[in-house]
Amino acid sequence: MTRDEELRVTQQTVQTLQETLMERDVEIRRLQSMGREQEVESRKTREQVRELRNTVAGWESEGQRMADWQQRARALVAGLDSLRHSRTIRLLRRFSPERDLRGTLPHALRALEQESAGMMATTSGFRLQPGINLQRVPFVTYPLSLPKANLQGIRLAPVFDLPVTTGWIEIEILSLSQRRIAQGRIPCAEIAERMPLTVTFSPHIETQAGTYWLRVSTRDVNGPVRLLEWRRYRFFGCGGLQTRACCGLVSSS
Known part of the structure; x- marks a missing residue:
């Protein structure tokens, strides 16, 4: 190279x-x-x-x-x-009843108010008010008149002081002899406040028009649960308390 x-x-x-x-x-x-x-x-x-x-x-x-x-x-x-539920307040409620909520309910509950009033023979002397806390009693019972057959459910108006997130509300329909005809329940966590509560019966039952008992109770709830109801003390507060359910009926066509 x-x-x-x-x-x-x-x-x-x-x-x-x-x-x-x-x-x-x-x-x-x-x-x-x-x-x-x-x-x-x-x-x-x-x-x-x-x-x-x-x-x-x-x-x-x-x-x-x-x-x-x-x-x-x-x-x-x-x-x-x-x-x-103190004795003093109960006496005051007896002789100086709380105001009537009739006509003041939220729009969603007015139809329920009107339907329940229409099912009563008279609303004279009755006041629409929250009832007893269901935690304090095994159940509350109301007379229930069915104008037609085939009841499939009940609508109620529960009242909560605070949201109730546990437990459930149970509804039973009883005959006049206290025989259970229908039963249904709904978890409290599924209940919307200021809205009607609808409980349906499963399986569906066939009822006839007539008079029954409506029984409502709670189980394992973590707060007070009351129901709107029609209340009247007889004899100007000296007599017993009469109550009627503020409820609506769910019937099959």
């Missing part, structure tokens, strides 16, 4: 090495850039994790505060319920 050829080979080798070095330099800069991006991404991730931890801690703190307030609210409701 001549000297010129050796020089040319050397120059080509140097050029190849320079190109390789440039490629390696570009690769190093790219890796460094990726490293910086990964560091930035890692920093962002750490910040997000820290924010999430702070958020969860805030939720836990807020949840604890809410639980405390709920506990206090239920304690106040329990105290109010005890006051309602």
Whole structure:
């Protein structure tokens, strides 16, 4: 190989090495850039994790505060319920009855009010008011007149001081001899406030027009449950309390 050829080979080798070095330099800069991006991404991730931890801690703190307030609210409701059923308040309700809610109910309950009033022989002397807390009694019973056969369910108007999230309301239809004819129940968690409560009977039953008993009870509820009912004390408060259900009927066509 001549000297010129050796020089040319050397120059080509140097050029190849320079190109390789440039490629390696570009690769190093790219890796460094990726490293910086990964560091930035890692920093962002750490910040997000820290924010999430702070958020969860805030939720836990807020949840604890809410639980405390709920506990206090239920304690106040329990105290109010005890006051309602004290001897003094019961005497006051007897001789100075609470106001009549007739005509003041939410729009969704007005049809129920009108239907229940139409089922009574008279509403004279009766006041539409919440009844006793069903937690305090095994059940409440109302006379029920069915104008037609094939009763499939009952609509009622429950009253809650606070949302009731556990337990259920149970409804029974009894004959005059106390024989159970139909039964249905609904979880309290599924009940919408200020709306009629509809309980259907399963399996469906065949009833005849006539007089029956409507029995309502609660099981395992975590707060007071009352029903709107028609109430009247006889003999200007000196006689017994008469109650009629504020209810509607669900019948098959």
